[in-house]
Amino acid sequence: MNSLNTKHALQQADAAHHIHPFTNTRELNARGVRVITSAKGVYLQDADNNQILDGMSGLWCVNVGHGRMEIVDAVTKQLEKLAYYNTFFNTTHPSVVELSRLLSEVTPANFNHFHFTGSGSESNDTIFRLARYYWELMDKPEKKIVLARRGGYHGSTVTAASLGGFPSMHKQGGMVVPDVFHAPAPSWWAEGGDLTPEAFGLRVAHQTLELIDAIGAHRVAAMIGEPIMGAGGVIIPPATYWPTLAKGLKERDILFISDEVICGFGRTGHWFGHEMMGTSPDFMTMAKGISSGYIPLGAVAISDRVANVLLEKGDEFAHGFTYSGHPAACAAAIANLNIMRSERLVEYVRDDIGPYLQAKWKALAAHPMVGEAVMEGLIGAFQFTPDKNARSFFPEEAKIGLTARDFSFDNGLVMRAVGDRMVIAPPLVLTRQEADELISKAEKVIDLTYAHARSHGLMG
Numbered sequence: 001m002n003s004l005n006t007k008h009a010l011q012q013a014d015a016a017h018h019i020h021p022f023t024n025t026r027e028l029n030a031r032g033v034r035v036i037t038s039a040k041g042v043y044l045q046d047a048d049n050n051q052i053l054d055g056m057s058g059l060w061c062v063n064v065g066h067g068r069m070e071i072v073d074a075v076t077k078q079l080e081k082l083a084y085y086n087t088f089f090n091t092t093h094p095s096v097v098e099l100s101r102l103l104s105e106v107t108p109a110n111f112n113h114f115h116f117t118g119s120g121s122e123s124n125d126t127i128f129r130l131a132r133y134y135w136e137l138m139d140k141p142e143k144k145i146v147l148a149r150r151g152g153y154h155g156s157t158v159t160a161a162s163l164g165g166f167p168s169m170h171k172q173g174g175m176v177v178p179d180v181f182h183a184p185a186p187s188w189w190a191e192g193g194d195l196t197p198e199a200f201g202l203r204v205a206h207q208t209l210e211l212i213d214a215i216g217a218h219r220v221a222a223m224i225g226e227p228i229m230g231a232g233g234v235i236i237p238p239a240t241y242w243p244t245l246a247k248g249l250k251e252r253d254i255l256f257i258s259d260e261v262i263c264g265f266g267r268t269g270h271w272f273g274h275e276m277m278g279t280s281p282d283f284m285t286m287a288k289g290i291s292s293g294y295i296p297l298g299a300v301a302i303s304d305r306v307a308n309v310l311l312e313k314g315d316e317f318a319h320g321f322t323y324s325g326h327p328a329a330c331a332a333a334i335a336n337l338n339i340m341r342s343e344r345l346v347e348y349v350r351d352d353i354g355p356y357l358q359a360k361w362k363a364l365a366a367h368p369m370v371g372e373a374v375m376e377g378l379i380g381a382f383q384f385t386p387d388k389n390a391r392s393f394f395p396e397e398a399k400i401g402l403t404a405r406d407f408s409f410d411n412g413l414v415m416r417a418v419g420d421r422m423v424i425a426p427p428l429v430l431t432r433q434e435a436d437e438l439i440s441k442a443e444k445v446i447d448l449t450y451a452h453a454r455s456h457g458l459m460g
């Protein structure tokens with residue numbers, strides 16, 4: 001057996017034995033996988049000793065930055081004391097209790113109960129069941145349908161992927177599960193035509209309510225949405241969209257699920273993304289930033305409206321995971337939330353680094369190849385286009401986004417491509433100097449991609 005102490009040996013063994021998520025592993029093996037070996041603060045280090053600015057916080061999760069010893073120490077202590085015990089059979093343990101109480105402090109006042117899982121996907125599967133169980137307990141078992149949105153991302157288990165609005169996911173493995181419907185997304189740049197963003201936001205909200213009325217509101221249990229669509233390309237909805245929709249859902253007595261897996265825990269400059277969107281959710285989906293990714297953890301926040309019914313009328317909730325409330329994951333989350341509070345990271349994003357990066361990021365839209373550049377808090381995107389006045393798209397086979405993603409990585413910045421939209425969500429601890437570096441690297445990527453597009457005759 002070869003030892004795995006060179007990049008080449010790692011690549012070979014990875015190709016031989018590892019099937020990657022969201023990857024064509026055959027194509028990846030042909031080109032050679034990137035190897036990341038360590039990370040500190042906002043920087044990754046790869047096997048060639050390149051230093052790369054992690055503009056995606058891993059996968060939107062490492063909010064407090066890499067290498068935080070406070071979290072490492074808390075997890076180590078917890079593992080030494082109690083590595084594992086379950087929370088199923090009338091037992092609990094200190095770290096899950098402390099985390100539950102801490103979450104009730106950082107969430108809005110009507111959230112006081114939490115159920116734990118291992119991921120965002122599991123949290124959404126749990127909420128799918130809980131929302132329908134709530135209506136069964138309310139003697140309205142006909143309320144079963146859950147409305148989601150095209151372009152929404154809610155995870156990869158069968159139910160979560162069904163809630164998501166990605167045809168590429170639905171077509172593998174027999175999804176969508178019954179009783180899930182999809183409404184349009186509030187993607188103004190791509191679909192807004194001649195409408196102002198405000199008018200377009202109203203139109204999509206009304207189309208969604210019309211869809212509900214066509215289905216029959218008496219059959220709709222809940223609607224799920226991310227405050228800002230993340231994996232769908234960082235779609236920041238027009239200001240009119242969520243308030244109109246939230247009011248319509250309330251009038252129809254439909255529960256609202258805010259999927260806060262990306263937008264929660266400070267990403268938008270608020271503790272939770274819905275707080276800036278004018279919605280008042282009955283459930284929140286949590287994962288990623290809850291533990292900054294140090295240990296896998298998901299949670300479901302259950303509002304008093306739902307929790308009271310569960311506690312008063314419910315039987316045993318026949319649901320749970322072996323690792324629900326895992327002691328080490330809870331310890332990581334507690335240490336993570338303590339960092340967020342003591343370093344006032346939500347306020348830092350809202351008042352300082354957020355506005356600082358946003359101003360520079362939005363200025364990228366001056367480039368002839370950039371159609372729009374948007375950012376809230378520290379989550380943003382810009383759109384490549386061959387003709388910014390026509391808001392037109394490059395042909396898919398031109399692979400502009402993927403080309404730019406490679407230019408970016410090779411120039412020391414991780415940006416993700418969603419089609420030809422480049423997205424970014426750096427750690428919340430980003431300094432101004434690091435923000436300047438991020439912007440100058442993004443500018444370089446845009447220039448390189450522009451030269452590439454022109455030399456291939458792709459610009460309009």
Ligand SMILES: *Cc1c(COP(=O)(O)O)cnc(C)c1O
Pocket residue numbers: 060118119120121122153154155156226230231259260261262285287288298
């Ligand atoms: C990542 C993500 C999920 C799924 O979380 P996993 O931990 O990957 O299962 C759900 N919702 C949103 C909004 C996400 O970004």
